[in-house]
Amino acid sequence: MSAALDLVPLFRFVLVRTSHPGNIGSAARALRTMGFSRMELVAPHRFPDPEASALAAGADDVLDAAGRHAGLVDALAGSNLALGLSARRRGVNLPELSPREGVAMALAAAARGEQVAWVFGNERTGLENEELARCHAMVRIPSVDDFSSLNLSQAVQVMAYELRVGLLGDELPAPPPLHDEPPADAAQMERFYEHLAQTLDDIEFHKGRAPTTIMLRLRKLFQRAQMDERELRMLHGILADAQRMASLAVRPDKAPRES
Numbered sequence: 001m002s003a004a005l006d007l008v009p010l011f012r013f014v015l016v017r018t019s020h021p022g023n024i025g026s027a028a029r030a031l032r033t034m035g036f037s038r039m040e041l042v043a044p045h046r047f048p049d050p051e052a053s054a055l056a057a058g059a060d061d062v063l064d065a066a067g068r069h070a071g072l073v074d075a076l077a078g079s080n081l082a083l084g085l086s087a088r089r090r091g092v093n094l095p096e097l098s099p100r101e102g103v104a105m106a107l108a109a110a111a112r113g114e115q116v117a118w119v120f121g122n123e124r125t126g127l128e129n130e131e132l133a134r135c136h137a138m139v140r141i142p143s144v145d146d147f148s149s150l151n152l153s154q155a156v157q158v159m160a161y162e163l164r165v166g167l168l169g170d171e172l173p174a175p176p177p178l179h180d181e182p183p184a185d186a187a188q189m190e191r192f193y194e195h196l197a198q199t200l201d202d203i204e205f206h207k208g209r210a211p212t213t214i215m216l217r218l219r220k221l222f223q224r225a226q227m228d229e230r231e232l233r234m235l236h237g238i239l240a241d242a243q244r245m246a247s248l249a250v251r252p253d254k255a256p257r258e259s
């Protein structure tokens with residue numbers, strides 16, 4: 001057996017706002033057949049549900065252990081790389097990978113000890129831009145253009161299969177040099193984006209424009225950078241200084257006196 005199978009616990013499959021409990025069951029079965037066990041559910045419409053259990057067809061261990069979360073950020077806690085599965089390109093211009101390219105990227109991350117999340121959207125609406133913005137890249141299963149959308153659990157099956165093939169393969173990608181600092185995880189990045197958004201407000205950057213688009217672009221920029229914890233601390237420091245200066249600017253009474 002491939003030593004790479006030791007990496008299996010580093011992978012999680014996240015199902016966002018799933019409408020049909022049957023799909024949750026089928027996804028659990030799909031994962032179980034490929035040796036994966038970690039499923040995280042974000043705001044499922046109905047779960048637990050007899051339909052989920054029926055379609056899990058015995059993969060009850062996966063179903064019973066599934067985490068439940070109110071939002072995607074919680075489901076990504078502790079993960080360092082998030083890959084969003086999407087049938088079509090969205091407003092967020094993330095790098096688009098094939099499933100195999102996604103697997104190569106995921107295996108390289110896992111070989112460094114990082115946790116990887118595969119993120120799947122709602123059956124009808126897919127992943128929202130806000131959700132894709134929390135991913136580092138988008139994976140598209142190369143279906144035909146005029147009928148591109150797979151059933152959710154079948155998309156999970158295809159991705160889990162490709163990942164298993166990658167794990168069973170002989171050649172794991174040589175792990176790139178180790179970070180000397182741990183890479184930032186999803187929760188740390190989220191705190192950084194909150195701090196950044198607040199600072200942009202404080203320095204009156206938006207000037208009446210809606211902040212949504214700029215925040216999505218900034219997320220894309222910083223996600224691409226895959227920052228480590230030290231880099232994140234430095235950026236928090238810069239933001240805190242900008243906030244301090246902004247508060248001096250609006251409240252000149254607080255400015256240090258000139259001697």
Ligand code: SAH
Pocket residue numbers: 084085086087088119120121122123124125126127139140141142143148149150151152155
């Ligand atoms: N109309 C939706 C389809 C949702 S299908 C859309 O266009 O996005 C439910 C989920 O299955 C998707 O959010 C995605 O995570 C996955 N999926 C379906 N087809 C896919 C494909 N061709 N490539 C990658 N993921 C796909």
